[in-house]
Amino acid sequence: MFAPLRPYARAITFTRWLHLVMACVVGTLFAFVAPGLARMDEVRGLWLLVLPLPFLFAAATVPGVRLSEGTQARLLLFPHDRDGRPPAVAASASASWGDRWRTGLWMALRYELGMLTAFLSVHLPFLAAALVASAGGTEAPEKPPVWPSPLWPSGGEAWHAALAPLPLAGLAAFVVAAGALTAGAARRLLGPSAAERIAALEERTDRLLEHNRLARELHDSIGHALTVAVVQAGAARAAGSEEFTRLALTAIEETGRHALEDLERVLRTLREDAPGPGGRPTLADTERLLAAARGSGAHVTAEVTGPLEAVPGPVSREGYRIVQEALTNVVRHAGPVPVSVRIAVREGALELDIRNPLPERPAAAGGPGGGSGLRGIRERAALLGGRAETGEHDGGWRVRALLPVPAPGAPPRAPALKRRTGRAVA
CATH class of the missing domain: 3.30.565.10 (Histidine kinase-like ATPase, C-terminal domain)
Structure with missing residues (x-):
């Protein structure tokens, strides 16, 4: 396969896509409160990018949340790391406030990037369908209120059909880049701390x-x-x-x-x-x-x-x-x-x-x-x-x-950490 196209055929690209889209579940739950499921595509729906953040940081203070996030990251972001190398992320509970803060930053980044991925995964295919419909002379689907008007087809131009593959290609490129960005962030924010590496x-x-x-x-x-x-x-x-x-x-x-x-x-x-x-x-x-x-x-x-x-x-x-x-x-x-x-x-x-x-x-x-x-x-x-x-x-x-022979109650003597030769020690 042509090298530039290889990332789009790898299974890890789709598991990382799933990992990103799963983050929008939190946004969907908050949408029941404000602005409502029917108004998520309106401008007021942008509040969904802000409202859950305090709750995510609060959840990150629970030690077990880091274990859950690390396990998901291992399974979906690094599914092929099974060759004996140290894992890229730590599947363990938070042991310090440093771990909790890094978990909170990770959850915030995953949420924001996941919401953007979910938005593009829904609307870019609709944009491709609107370009095909416009080229065929039929009425294009209604533009979402949050979508920029210059990027939505109008006028029924035949050349719109040539542009139809571009939104799908852009979505694929975004998913690959977002997956790589998420994996890199997971290594830094969910990776083993200094204490865990020493242990x-x-x-x-x-x-x-x-x-x-x-x-x-x-x-x-x-x-x-x-x-x-x-x-x-x-x-x-x-x-x-x-x-x-x-x-x-x-x-x-x-x-x-x-x-x-x-x-x-x-x-x-x-x-x-x-x-x-x-x-x-x-x-x-x-x-x-x-x-x-x-x-x-x-x-x-x-x-x-x-x-x-x-x-x-x-x-x-x-x-x-x-x-x-x-x-x-x-x-x-x-x-x-x-x-x-x-x-x-x-x-x-x-x-x-x-x-x-x-x-x-x-x-x-x-x-x-x-x-x-x-x-x-x-x-x-x-x-x-x-x-x-x-x-x-x-x-x-x-x-x-x-x-x-240590005296009773005395700690055992540690061996000297010096280089020894193969000769007998006098």
């Missing part, structure tokens, strides 16, 4: 952080379960002992059950009906990690000092995941080696220290990890305002994390 940005940031946390949860939990299952199955086949096979299957069953529980909890979170973080394991459940690692052949010794129950929930849950990832790496990459786990709770801090000797050769269960688990450990510590270091230490491998 939407914070909500999006929280959602992304939650998705990242869930990804780490699945990586740690499912990765740990699969690693234990692979190692246990390989060890049971190599041992050739019925008793060892029974113990290996028990360990695989127990680890798999916990992984399924974690998977179900993550899926409930994604469906937005999760029971909350209370169902996530904490440092009090560390014993099951130690048992799984021992069942895989590792010789695990653990030392716990300080009251674990005094560690706040977020710190305890993230600490559990750090220990889980560290033990998973031991089983996956080092095999059946001695492992020491130290969990120390002292005033203001939680220290996690997991050490194991470096293997002479990679374990059979080792696989390409890409370092995402170690990076996740550092990210977990950084999000809590702590720090973590991973790497070789005194001829072995060490994972050490130091997490802040």
Whole structure:
């Protein structure tokens, strides 16, 4: 289609036309009072452009009116904004007097432009019909009192027929321009306020952080379960002992059950009906990690000092995941080696220290990890305002994390907003 004519064939042009014409309903209601429905086309009918304005501004002070206007604008002015972009207008109730004033200005503009659109939508087709009638030698329809006399045909001239398409073309051009003007005004007057934009940005940031946390949860939990299952199955086949096979299957069953529980909890979170973080394991459940690692052949010794129950929930849950990832790496990459786990709770801090000797050769269960688990450990510590270091230490491998533990009643410490490199944080 020829580009200049394309706007006249778009569906959005007609939905915006409908949105504008709907505003004349208010004018029609006021016309019952003055000047009367039969006199709307008279000069005194121009009062309809003024009388409703105070009532529109008064209605705009009701918070729900902004919600209604925003919903209409979304459906009729921007019906194709469904591609994931932020909406052009906010479908929410007024939260401040600034929102109310902008809603009042929007309603006044929509009303005035809508009344003009309705007037032209009725009288321009009548003008086209009057031009055709005048060219045919018949009497033209009576001119409305508010219509300029020089623009109404008279005299029965044949050339009036050539002018008949012009009112219809003018109406179409006016509807396209008025629709674009209304859409632009809606973006400014009904668009999200600064507070709403900040709230939407914070909500999006929280959602992304939650998705990242869930990804780490699945990586740690499912990765740990699969690693234990692979190692246990390989060890049971190599041992050739019925008793060892029974113990290996028990360990695989127990680890798999916990992984399924974690998977179900993550899926409930994604469906937005999760029971909350209370169902996530904490440092009090560390014993099951130690048992799984021992069942895989590792010789695990653990030392716990300080009251674990005094560690706040977020710190305890993230600490559990750090220990889980560290033990998973031991089983996956080092095999059946001695492992020491130290969990120390002292005033203001939680220290996690997991050490194991470096293997002479990679374990059979080792696989390409890409370092995402170690990076996740550092990210977990950084999000809590702590720090973590991973790497070789005194001829072995060490994972050490130091997490802040706020005093009871104190607000949680916010993580430092500084750039961190991919290296271990000392």
